[in-house]
Amino acid sequence: MESLNIPNHVGVIVDGNGRWARERGLSRSEGHKAGADNMEKLFTYMINKGVKVISAYVFSTENFKRSEEEVNYLMNMIVHRFKWFLKKYSKENIKIVFSGRRDNLRADVIKVIDDLAERTKNNTKGIINFCLNYGSHAEIIDATKKIYEDANKGIIDINNLNEDLYSKYLYQDLPPIDLLIRTSGENRISNFMLWQNSYAEFYFPRTYFPDFDESAFDQAIIEYNKRDRRFGGINYENKGN
Numbered sequence: 001m002e003s004l005n006i007p008n009h010v011g012v013i014v015d016g017n018g019r020w021a022r023e024r025g026l027s028r029s030e031g032h033k034a035g036a037d038n039m040e041k042l043f044t045y046m047i048n049k050g051v052k053v054i055s056a057y058v059f060s061t062e063n064f065k066r067s068e069e070e071v072n073y074l075m076n077m078i079v080h081r082f083k084w085f086l087k088k089y090s091k092e093n094i095k096i097v098f099s100g101r102r103d104n105l106r107a108d109v110i111k112v113i114d115d116l117a118e119r120t121k122n123n124t125k126g127i128i129n130f131c132l133n134y135g136s137h138a139e140i141i142d143a144t145k146k147i148y149e150d151a152n153k154g155i156i157d158i159n160n161l162n163e164d165l166y167s168k169y170l171y172q173d174l175p176p177i178d179l180l181i182r183t184s185g186e187n188r189i190s191n192f193m194l195w196q197n198s199y200a201e202f203y204f205p206r207t208y209f210p211d212f213d214e215s216a217f218d219q220a221i222i223e224y225n226k227r228d229r230r231f232g233g234i235n236y237e238n239k240g241n
């Protein structure tokens with residue numbers, strides 16, 4: 001059998017935790033816990049399969065619109081899990097980075113994300129980019145402001161601004177997303193990595209995130225391998241679809 005092409009950078013919009021819980025008569029918090037448990041297993045599996053970079057949308061700038069109780073639960077869970085990730089990802093040789101605005105985040109959240117990034121910065125097996133208090137519009141505005149400042153200081157020449165240089169001003173300088181997965185059946189990207197997704201293949205399974213397991217990811221890879229990525233060119237390939 002022909003071997004499957006594994007996407008280099010996979011974006012994951014973790015969605016459907018609340019509906020998963022509601023269907024089971026559980027609280028939204030229990031849905032978030034089930035989603036987080038699944039995420040730990042799934043991401044290690046994805047990297048073992050050969051994915052080099054995962055960008056995970058775990059909390060958007062807009063998610064602050066939710067109840068104080070839900071936001072607090074999510075932030076407490078992030079602090080708790082990320083402390084455990086210090087051990088987990090050091091052992092698994094996975095580097096952790098963050099994308100998002102730091103203002104509005106609690107001091108204990110900032111501390112744990114900084115510790116995790118520092119402690120895993122030399123790891124080489126793969127990268128997980130946690131997008132936390134992340135919004136793509138905010139990222140593009142923040143990048144543009146930094147470019148303006150650097151141009152004014154003479155650090156860069158604005159005439160040399162191109163896609164590569166612009167990318168370096170985003171929260172993280174990562175390769176483009178090849179495959180974007182959003183669980184739960186919503187067909188939208190909700191302000192997630194507009195720049196990085198420009199040529200991504202979109203995959204929108206109906207499964208709620210807590211149920212999106214290893215075999216569901218294998219299915220996503222099979223689907224990805226049926227796509228004909230042309231990047232504006234005309235190199236048709238017979239993918240049987």
Ligand code: IPE
Nearest residue numbers: 014015016017018019058059
């Ligand atoms: C995703 O699940 C987790 C976050 C956005 C933090 P949701 O909480 O959005 O779940 P639904 O969409 O209400 O089912």
Ligand code: IPE
Nearest residue numbers: 013014015057058059060190
């Ligand atoms: C997107 O999910 C944000 C995250 C998964 C972190 P939402 O559940 O917040 O998105 P909408 O409101 O359905 O667009």
Ligand code: MG
Nearest residue numbers: 015016017018
């Ligand atoms: Mg949702």
